[in-house]
Amino acid sequence: xxxxxxxxxxxxxxxxxxxxxxxxTIRDEDWVPWLKACNYTEEDNLVGKIPxxxxxxxxxxxxxxxxxxxxQQKVDWKYWEDVAELGVDAGLIGFVPCEYGxxxxxxxxxxxxxxxxxxxxxxxxISWQNSSGEKFRVVTDxxxxxxx
Numbered sequence: 001x002x003x004x005x006x007x008x009x010x011x012x013x014x015x016x017x018x019x020x021x022x023x024x025t026i027r028d029e030d031w032v033p034w035l036k037a038c039n040y041t042e043e044d045n046l047v048g049k050i051p052x053x054x055x056x057x058x059x060x061x062x063x064x065x066x067x068x069x070x071x072q073q074k075v076d077w078k079y080w081e082d083v084a085e086l087g088v089d090a091g092l093i094g095f096v097p098c099e100y101g102x103x104x105x106x107x108x109x110x111x112x113x114x115x116x117x118x119x120x121x122x123x124x125x126i127s128w129q130n131s132s133g134e135k136f137r138v139v140t141d142x143x144x145x146x147x148x
Contacts, residue, residue, distance in 0.1 A: 013116055017095040019109050025100070027101065030050050046092065064142070068087050074135040080137065086107055087106070125138065
């Protein structure tokens, strides 16, 4: 038998965050300590404090590892629109507080949560809804017909 996480929900506090592969926004000297603090050898989805700082970061495992995945916004009851591309080099897409550092670039984009927000990971796909009711997702499994 095998254990498989079907769905994981993480509560992310209000604030501005970089959405990307965390390896792009967590400083090199903090990267391995953060991975170790999150028990990366045992966990698929990483949530934890960046050691030596007051900041926490989240990294969700993608379905197919490295690549470029669309950040999408729901535009009506059925359709999604690509609003950005997210590059992945460590097999993760996640959220790192903008206050920690970093800057927006081709594959790093800023998102704002104006209240505590529940972000859901399901089989490699990430979704959330903001306080205005707008829905967002990152599909990494190629199953764009799914409504995450």
